[in-house]
Amino acid sequence: MYHLTALVTLLAILVYFYSSILVSRARGTFGVKLPAISGNPDFERVFRAQMNTLEWLPIFLPSLWLFAIYISDGIAAAIGLVWVAGRILYVLGYARAVKDRSLGFAIQALATIALWVGAFGAIVWRLVQG
Template identity: 70%
Template sequence: MYHFTALVTLLAALFYFYTSTRVARARIKYGVKLPAISGNADFERVFRVQMNTLEWLPIFLPSLWLFAIYISDWGAALVGAVWIIGRIVYMIGYTEAVPKRSPGFFIQALACTVLLLGALGAIVWRIVHG
């Protein structure tokens, strides 16, 4: 069973849900009516946090699960938690100013790279070595 990875998956989904609710609140706060996604820089930064999270989820989730299956549930969960922390740092920084998004982006990108390359390496190793 992959209890730790499942927990991190749900935490990632909750984080994404949270970023979505922030967009809804920001629409009201900054007066950005649907279907607009531009017109107020503060709103646009909140919106980009949500969209960038969505853009990374298709890379993160399969890598997380394949890492758990081929390497370690606990290890996948640990690196996955680092990814979530990176997304939180990204959200806080980007909400303040565009240049402040970089540390969080680097943290989450590094975590995702570890998961992706770790899973890929383990899969290839098993194919080659039976």
């Protein structure tokens, strides 16, 4: 069973949901009416943080699950928690200032790379071993 990876998956989705709430709040705060997605730089940073999170989910989630299946549920979940923490730092940092997004982005990117490389390596290893 993959209970730990499932919990991290739900946390990752919660982070995305939270970023959506921040966008909704920013619309009101900065007066950006639907369907607009530009016009106020403060709003645009919040919106881009949400969109970037959405862009990374299809890279992160399959890598997380393949790592869990082929290597370890516990290790996948631990690395996944690093991704969640990085994403939180990214979303909150980007909302403050463009320069404040870098640390969170680097953390989540490295976590994703570790999951992808680990999963890829384990799959190739199993294929080679027969």
